[in-house]
Amino acid sequence: MDFLNPMAIIAAAVSALVVGFIWYHPKVFGKAWxxxxxxxxxxxxxxxxxxxxxxxxxxxxxxxSALPGIVIHQMGVFSLIGGDPTKALPSYEAFMVDYSEAFRTFKHGVFHGVLTGVFIALPILGTNALFERKSAKYIFINSGYWIVTLGIMGGIICAWK
Structure with missing residues (x-):
């Protein structure tokens, strides 16, 4: 089973720019940012x-390109067999027959994308902003963008099979 869908990766990357055009528009958060x-x-x-x-x-x-390992659970199973299904035990095939489509929805990808934004992007951006002497408003505008963006990217990648 192939988990890295190149079209989903490209669409997710483009979605970051689309969200940015909206998020940082002067009528949304652009002026405040x-x-x-x-x-x-x-x-x-x-x-x-x-x-x-x-x-x-x-x-x-x-x-x-990094998000499939976070938003697609089957990537963990794939990594456990070393990435080569031909060398896996028979239990791998049985597992994939039962669970290959489990949790492969847009909603589930959004969930994991948002968690990635909250637990990875927010702390990184927040730490940088604190040392740059930026305001809480700056932190929340930029982190909010990444939380929303990673949610959408995760949804696209998880659902697009």
């Missing part, structure tokens, strides 16, 4: 957008 980050409109307009969005997509792709 700019204020909390200490960024002006001139600074936003002065950036190399091709470089920024290109690297953002690359980073989102890296995250999406």
């Amino acid at each position: 700019m204020q909390a980050a200490g960024i002006t409109n001139e600074q936003i307009k002065g950036g190399n957008m091709l470089k920024i969005f290109g690297l953002a997509l690359l980073f989102a792709f890296l995250l999406a």
